[in-house]
Amino acid sequence: MSSKHPHSVARRRVFYIPGYDPIHPRRYRELYRKEGAAQATISGYDLHLQPKTGDGHYGWQVDAEMAGATTHTDMDVLVWSDIVRDSMETSIPGTYAQLARTAWTYISTGALRRLMRLRKGPVIAALYPVGMLLFQLLVALAVAALIWRVGAWLAGSVGAWGGAALGVIAMVAILRWFKSKDGKFFAYYLMHDYAYSAASRGANPAPLEARMAAFADSIAEALGDTDIDEVLVVGHSSGAHLGVSIMADLIRAGRVPAQGPALSFLSLGQVVPMVSFLPDAHRLRADLQYLSSRSELAWVDVTAPGDGCAFALCDPVSVSGVAPADKRWPLVFSAAFTQTLSPERWSELRWRFFRLHFQYMCAFDRPKDYDYFQITAGPITLRERYADRPPSKSRIDHAVSKYTSVAA
Numbered sequence: 001m002s003s004k005h006p007h008s009v010a011r012r013r014v015f016y017i018p019g020y021d022p023i024h025p026r027r028y029r030e031l032y033r034k035e036g037a038a039q040a041t042i043s044g045y046d047l048h049l050q051p052k053t054g055d056g057h058y059g060w061q062v063d064a065e066m067a068g069a070t071t072h073t074d075m076d077v078l079v080w081s082d083i084v085r086d087s088m089e090t091s092i093p094g095t096y097a098q099l100a101r102t103a104w105t106y107i108s109t110g111a112l113r114r115l116m117r118l119r120k121g122p123v124i125a126a127l128y129p130v131g132m133l134l135f136q137l138l139v140a141l142a143v144a145a146l147i148w149r150v151g152a153w154l155a156g157s158v159g160a161w162g163g164a165a166l167g168v169i170a171m172v173a174i175l176r177w178f179k180s181k182d183g184k185f186f187a188y189y190l191m192h193d194y195a196y197s198a199a200s201r202g203a204n205p206a207p208l209e210a211r212m213a214a215f216a217d218s219i220a221e222a223l224g225d226t227d228i229d230e231v232l233v234v235g236h237s238s239g240a241h242l243g244v245s246i247m248a249d250l251i252r253a254g255r256v257p258a259q260g261p262a263l264s265f266l267s268l269g270q271v272v273p274m275v276s277f278l279p280d281a282h283r284l285r286a287d288l289q290y291l292s293s294r295s296e297l298a299w300v301d302v303t304a305p306g307d308g309c310a311f312a313l314c315d316p317v318s319v320s321g322v323a324p325a326d327k328r329w330p331l332v333f334s335a336a337f338t339q340t341l342s343p344e345r346w347s348e349l350r351w352r353f354f355r356l357h358f359q360y361m362c363a364f365d366r367p368k369d370y371d372y373f374q375i376t377a378g379p380i381t382l383r384e385r386y387a388d389r390p391p392s393k394s395r396i397d398h399a400v401s402k403y404t405s406v407a408a
Contacts, residue, residue, distance in 0.1 A: 019237025202281025
């Protein structure tokens with residue numbers, strides 16, 4: 001951290017990297033506004049949002065008064081939703097072809113079997129779109145067969161041909177209806193998500209690499225601002241493994257000034273093993289190994305067993321089989337939803353799996369030492385906030401991945 005503010009943060013830059021999400025980043029601003037106000041009321045501090053001024057990334061400003069200190073934070077969302085949307089522009093037959101290729105990739109490489117040794121929740125989440133899409137196809141085929149049989153029974157062979165045609169039309173209509181309702185089923189969305197990484201067997205597609213390089217430039221610019229006390233990068237879900245590679249690139253390239261702002265990395269609800277366990281994820285495994293031993297940053301990884309979409313308490317470096325002898329990061333601990341949410345609130349949320357996957361950026365009505373808004377808008381750096389915090393005892397920190405190579 002700069003010598004100007006050795007113990008407190010007056011100004012902070014936060015760069016938020018979303019997961020595989022096709023929607024506009026205003027969603028994150030509204031989530032921060034609503035949940036931040038709720039947490040401020042519960043925890044007894046003041047939090048005020050303002051629109052961002054100037055050009056650049058979509059974002060907002062936060063002024064906070066916590067523990068007798070005032071902090072100004074500029075929040076930026078590093079948007080890659082356009083890449084996500086492009087990857088989701090697949091026809092119904094194309095999605096079923098993705099299903100076959102993705103399932104084959106994870107099964108044939110042994111990645112699925114290894115992932116099942118970690119947490120069942122995210123593996124079930126990965127299998128869900130396969131099961132749901134197959135169920136939709138079976139429903140459509142059953143209706144088509146029924147129409148064909150009724151046509152044959154009513155009018156012989158001529159009716160059979162007409163029934164077959166009507167059956168095909170009905171099957172297409174049913175599949176299209178299911179796709180139109182995917183905002184409730186999430187089958188197509190999740191299938192595209194898992195297929196995106198599986199298509200390149202864990203390597204980053206070229207458009208994503210280019211976008212990550214642009215993100216690194218933005219973070220490097222903030223690190224050069226001597227008026228800033230902390231630069232905090234937050235990676236959620238799939239955004240966590242993007243953050244790992246971006247941070248590793250910055251440090252390797254010497255773009256982290258020794259006397260600059262404190263550099264912090266917070267990974268939330270990470271799904272790193274879904275990528276790092278694939279055979280061609282050489283780049284990600286190398287970045288995990290490199291970042292885990294660096295003193296230039298503080299890296300904290302927060303998950304929760306109640307989040308069925310994350311690899312809860314799985315040390316992403318260790319389970320990927322690339323932990324070096326001098327490993328120091330990440331600090332892995334649980335947001336402990338069943339303890340930090342009241343029984344009433346937990347009862348409301350426990351079966352809302354996608355909502356729980358975003359709980360890390362939301363209010364807790366029985367907060368402990370994890371508070372997203374104090375981390376992103378409070379007067380203490382991530383490193384100092386958790387300097388004495390032990391890792392969770394129930395974390396998984398042994399090698400599980402079959403593939404551990406860090407060079408292509």
